[in-house]
Amino acid sequence: MTTSSPTTRREATRADDGVVVIDHLTKTFGPVRAVDDLSFTVRPGRVTGFLGPNGAGKTTTLRILLGLVRASAGSATIGGRAYADLSRPMRSVGAALEAASFHPGRSALDHLRVYAPQAGVSDARCHEVLALVGLADVADRRAGGFSLGMRQRLALATTLLGDPQVLLLDEPANGLDPEGIAWLRAFLRHLAAQGRTVIVSSHVLSEVEQTVDDVVIIARGRLVHASSLAELAALAEPSVRVSSPDAAGLDRMIADAGWLGAVDASVPRDAGTVVLRRVSAPEVGARAFAARLELSELAPRDVGLEGTFLRLVDVRPADEPATTTPGGAR
Numbered sequence: 001m002t003t004s005s006p007t008t009r010r011e012a013t014r015a016d017d018g019v020v021v022i023d024h025l026t027k028t029f030g031p032v033r034a035v036d037d038l039s040f041t042v043r044p045g046r047v048t049g050f051l052g053p054n055g056a057g058k059t060t061t062l063r064i065l066l067g068l069v070r071a072s073a074g075s076a077t078i079g080g081r082a083y084a085d086l087s088r089p090m091r092s093v094g095a096a097l098e099a100a101s102f103h104p105g106r107s108a109l110d111h112l113r114v115y116a117p118q119a120g121v122s123d124a125r126c127h128e129v130l131a132l133v134g135l136a137d138v139a140d141r142r143a144g145g146f147s148l149g150m151r152q153r154l155a156l157a158t159t160l161l162g163d164p165q166v167l168l169l170d171e172p173a174n175g176l177d178p179e180g181i182a183w184l185r186a187f188l189r190h191l192a193a194q195g196r197t198v199i200v201s202s203h204v205l206s207e208v209e210q211t212v213d214d215v216v217i218i219a220r221g222r223l224v225h226a227s228s229l230a231e232l233a234a235l236a237e238p239s240v241r242v243s244s245p246d247a248a249g250l251d252r253m254i255a256d257a258g259w260l261g262a263v264d265a266s267v268p269r270d271a272g273t274v275v276l277r278r279v280s281a282p283e284v285g286a287r288a289f290a291a292r293l294e295l296s297e298l299a300p301r302d303v304g305l306e307g308t309f310l311r312l313v314d315v316r317p318a319d320e321p322a323t324t325t326p327g328g329a330r
């Protein structure tokens with residue numbers, strides 16, 4: 001704990017309103033451990049990607065945060081408070097979790113008017129959020145005729161009604177065309193720059209990697225990795241695809257070099273072709289030359305961020321520790 005002057009403490013308190021803390025959170029559904037002793041913190045002023053494969057526990061975590069599901073153990077708080085204890089929830093947090101459903105016969109504006117009293121906002125705010133998401137021109141059109149992208153924008157407008165400090169959005173780019181995706185990225189960055197906490201969940205990193213500052217990656221309900229996107233990029237490891245007309249010779253070389261553990265088991269292994277992780281092309285070239293092994297392919301692979309993400313969420317032993325620092329993932 002650091003001491004601070006009254007002024008800075010007041011500022012800090014305001015910023016703290018947007019801090020989301022998941023603390024040793026566990027949720028079981030019968031025999032299923034959907035969330036398993038999960039802890040992480042999300043800060044305001046940044047866009048955070050909440051990532052994990054299907055069934056990882058993202059929705060359950062966010063539903064607990066929104067007070068829709070009760071935790072089995074641990075806590076999930078916004079600005080230090082559980083959702084149920086927030087004095088004006090729609091001012092604190094706006095969420096678009098499920099694929100939004102709208103009354104098809106209701107106009108975009110009327111849809112927002114339904115939620116306005118709950119958010120404690122005026123009719124003017126309904127117009128304002130429609131303009132913010134680029135739907136002002138279709139305010140009076142029926143939502144039933146909207147494209148998926150327009151429905152996503154309307155869902156976003158709904159979450160913004162109460163001018164919330166924290167935004168929780170589940171796969172918000174889904175259904176948007178490239179122009180819409182570019183708009184969404186700029187918009188989310190703008191919201192974070194205003195000091196809001198923006199959490200975007202997705203099961204693919206590539207969908208959000210141009211939008212997020214930070215990543216929280218979970219798998220099987222557990223934390224796998226939490227860092228800035230830049231730190232995640234630093235975890236990329238080299239990998240190389242190697243082929244030889246002499247399949248037996250290739251196997252021998254891999255064994256002699258002590259690379260059996262480096263063979264990527266997730267890549268189909270054709271006779272005479274393997275993918276080696278954490279091994280560089282020059283290392284393989286030198287070994288092959290020394291072993292007088294003919295190679296027909298020696299191709300370094302750019303795993304990219306998505307590759308690093310997939311490696312991290314790969315099924316790992318249940319007791320293997322999560323990583324929160326670069327270089328610690330093994």
Ligand SMILES: Nc1ncnc2c1ncn2[C@@H]1O[C@H](COP(=O)(O)OP(=O)(O)OP(=O)(O)O)[C@@H](O)[C@H]1O
Pocket residue numbers: 029032033034052053054055056057058059060061202203
């Ligand atoms: N109400 C429920 N009853 C029983 N099991 C549930 C319930 N809700 C979630 N689960 C299970 O908990 C696990 C985590 O599900 P969750 O929906 O939180 O994952 P997710 O990361 O959001 O996945 P997706 O990306 O597919 O939405 C899954 O095994 C799921 O089947």
